[in-house]
């Protein structure tokens with residue numbers, strides 16, 4: 461038995477499902493997950509000493525690769541000065557300034573501890589600001605695990621095919637209005653049916669938790685117009701896309717500005733952090749400036765903010781996103797050629813350095829078309845890549861994330877192994 465499997469057995473006796481977040485249990489892929497000992501650059505080493513090329517990157521934030529020397533140095537320096545104070549520090553101001561300067565729609569920002577906290581706080585604020593209750597959410601969109609947004613969710617909820625989650629009261633779900641992603645008419649219709657009741661539209665501007673599904677032309681623009689017309693708050697969940705698809709996130713890329721933005725793990729360089737922000741006008745309602753309560757001892761933690769500042773400083777360097785995108789283009793071209801040569805129909809959806817390979821010959825534009833792709837084929841492809849030391853997301857409903865530390869050699873190796881994996885599917 462491998463050391464990872466031994467650990468997984470022990471973990472199962474102590475932790476539900478043996479993991480602290482569901483997708484990492486590899487349920488939809490089969491087999492026991494590896495347990496990570498260390499990450500360096502674009503590689504992970506497991507308990508059995510096996511080394512993997514990592515295309516999960518802690519679900520996005522490791523855009524620089526694991527254990528980047530400058531980020532680690534910043535973390536060490538901060539840790540030496542103390543791990544948590546529950547009192548303000550200079551680094552909170554510095555990181556807040558970097559976020560405000562980067563993200564076009566954010567004038568004021570509140571740091572929290574995770575993407576989940578960010579989205580739940582943004583919703584509370586939107587409801588308070590509009591004095592309304594209902595939230596429009598896209599089917600297959602995932603915004604963390606809090607009650608209001610778990611209905612028809614992507615990520616682990618989709619991976620495990622959990623239709624609705626026990627423990628979420630009907631009264632909460634009644635205020636969540638579901639619409640298909642990329643469906644302008646459905647969004648219009650939802651506003652018409654609930655005229656004057658919609659507090660907010662919560663949307664991933666580039667869906668990433670049903671696999672990557674880019675917005676169709678005009679989709680985000682229409683949501684913007686609808687929210688303005690109906691005096692509702694447009695919330696972009698940029699936990700995945702912020703500082704990933706561009707320094708200013710998807711809103712910079714598409715030029716559509718939300719009222720509120722949520723950010724996550726990448727602004728802590730992988731350490732636990734999140735943030736929500738928007739205009740002065742809305743954000744001034746947050747306590748203690750305003751009356752919408754939201755708090756946290758660990759919020760703005762000195763080590764997490766040090767890691768975030770060091771990460772964002774490196775992302776600002778000129779040509780960073782161009783270089784990352786070039787790598788992503790190379791990888792996608794290689795994947796597509798491997799699949800074409802093997803006669804395996806795939807669709808690669810991507811924006812910048814996040815992408816998903818769907819095993820289908822039809823375009824994937826929403827959760828229904830993502831779900832219609834062949835998940836079993838993805839699992840076979842995934843296993844064959846893993847056997848060759850390449851770690852892709854253990855779910856057909858998650859994104860591959862590339863880092864700047866993936867070298868051309870790493871990409872060539874991945875492409876060659878993918879060609880073999882596609883070939884084995886067609887045999």
Ligand code: HOZ
Nearest residue numbers: 481482483484519615616
């Ligand atoms: N929600 C994350 C992926 N979109 C985390 C997955 C996990 O670790 O279970």
